[in-house]
Amino acid sequence: xxxxxxxxxxxxxxxxxxxxxxxxxxxxxxxxxRPAFAVVAQGLVAAICAARGSASAWRDAGAWFSxxxxxxxxxxxxxxxxxxRKEGLSLRDLIGFERRKLGRDILLGLxxxxxxxxxxxxxxAASSLLIFGRVEGPQLSEPLPFIAALYAxxxxxxxxxxxxxxxxxxxxxxxxxxxxxxxxxxxxVVAFVWSFxxxxxxxxxxxxxxxxxxxxxxxNALFMIVVYLRLRRLLPLAIAHWLMDGxxxxxxx
Numbered sequence: 001x002x003x004x005x006x007x008x009x010x011x012x013x014x015x016x017x018x019x020x021x022x023x024x025x026x027x028x029x030x031x032x033x034r035p036a037f038a039v040v041a042q043g044l045v046a047a048i049c050a051a052r053g054s055a056s057a058w059r060d061a062g063a064w065f066s067x068x069x070x071x072x073x074x075x076x077x078x079x080x081x082x083x084x085r086k087e088g089l090s091l092r093d094l095i096g097f098e099r100r101k102l103g104r105d106i107l108l109g110l111x112x113x114x115x116x117x118x119x120x121x122x123x124x125a126a127s128s129l130l131i132f133g134r135v136e137g138p139q140l141s142e143p144l145p146f147i148a149a150l151y152a153x154x155x156x157x158x159x160x161x162x163x164x165x166x167x168x169x170x171x172x173x174x175x176x177x178x179x180x181x182x183x184x185x186x187x188x189v190v191a192f193v194w195s196f197x198x199x200x201x202x203x204x205x206x207x208x209x210x211x212x213x214x215x216x217x218x219x220n221a222l223f224m225i226v227v228y229l230r231l232r233r234l235l236p237l238a239i240a241h242w243l244m245d246g247x248x249x250x251x252x253x
Contacts, residue, residue, distance in 0.1 A: 007093045008170065009232070013178040016087055026083045027175045030076075031189070034167060035197045037075035041068045042202055062202030064144065066152035066249050069201075073163040080171060094170035095162075095234045102235075109239030112227065116240055119220040127216035131208055153250045161242030168194050168221075169228040169237060177229075187225050194221040 005012060016022040042061050045068045050057035061068070081091055125135050144152060168190050176186035195217040199210040224237055231237075 006096060006232070007089055008096060008174060010174060010178060013174055017178055021087050022175060022178065024179055026086065027172055027179065030079060030083060030167065030172060031193050033079055034072060034076055034164075035193075035200045037072040038069075038197065038201050039203055040075075041071040042200075044068070044071070059204070062204060064148070065202045066156050067144070067148050069156055070159055072201075073159050076163050076167050080167060083171070091166065094166045095238070096170075096232070097235060101233075105233060105235040106239060108231075108233075108236035109243070112236060112240040113244060116220060116223065116244055119223045120216075120244070123216040123219040126219075127212050130215070131212045153246060157246035157249060158242050161240075161245055162238045164194075165224075165228075165234050165238040165241055169225060170234045173225055173228060183229065187222070187229070191218060191221040191225055194225075 013022055042058070042065070045064050046057040046061035049060045054060045077091065080094070084091060084094065129135055143149070172190050172193075173186050176189055177183050180186055180189075195214050198213040198217045201213075204210060224241075228234065228237055
């Protein structure tokens, strides 16, 4: 007995492209949606800070990134829901969840953490050395109230990790691979956009810091994309992403 065909597989995507259900407009719309939502969300928080009398509202808003980041995810999930419905899919189809593989996916997600950390820390070290001449660049990190900090550690990383993986790996990579007809194009474009988003999360208007944020993210973005293309399974990457972001946020406090 054969299993149910994966609706997010390359074969299924090629079939939807032939039936004009998969077209360039969807991936192009989503490409820079996440950075755009990030700037809008920070602007909303900055407006609140300004209304409360802050003299540096934009910078103060940036300190709340790990809280207002869920607004970014909400915008991305709404857009993904709309785009996948146009293809006759659901958000669940992007994850490819299979109950019988859950244990294996969890173990694989844990196994991806050590190499993921190597690419993250290596990227940060190389980028900061290149731009600042030292291994550590400046950070935009300020303490949050207890409840906000608790949310940032326990809730935000879970939503963030799954949404980011669904958007870049689950949605963009396989569709650009089919539309462009070349895997390397999909890898290069998504890695660039995925890395670029960090320059505006939060947006500091400091060119050196923004460049550092973007460049430092390239190695890990490439790693996650290559792993996804090899596995064609999103859950292990989402689990690793969630746990690494949670640990990173906790260490910042």
